[in-house]
Amino acid sequence: MDLNSFMSDVERRLYKVTYILSDEKIKRFVRACSKENAKYLVEQDLKNENPDEKLKIIDVEDISKKQKVIENGISS
Numbered sequence: 433m434d435l436n437s438f439m440s441d442v443e444r445r446l447y448k449v450t451y452i453l454s455d456e457k458i459k460r461f462v463r464a465c466s467k468e469n470a471k472y473l474v475e476q477d478l479k480n481e482n483p484d485e486k487l488k489i490i491d492v493e494d495i496s497k498k499q500k501v502i503e504n505g506i507s508s
Contacts (some may be wrong), residue, residue, distance in 0.1 A: 443467055444463045444464055445463070445465070446461060446478075446494070446496045447463075447470035447494055447495065448461055448493045449461075449462055449493075450475045450489070451474065451478075451487060451488060451489045452487070452488045453482065453486070454482075454486070454487055455468065459492075462474060469492065
């Protein structure tokens with residue numbers, strides 16, 4: 433279930449999803465409510481685009497905090 437349709441933009445976070453598709457390592461950025469929701473959104477999108485390709489999600493990382501640091505001009 434896509435929770436994004438029920439949640440406001442304020443409650444969404446930015447996630448970096450790393451996956452392997454057709455022996456290529458790819459990173460995609462997604463706004464979602466949780467890590468599980470980000471994974472689901474990427475899986476559904478890729479199933480629609482590439483129904484016959486093998487997909488393996490490697491990592492889902494919340495980068496919202498990193499983004500705020502960059503926007504505020506503070507380096508860690």
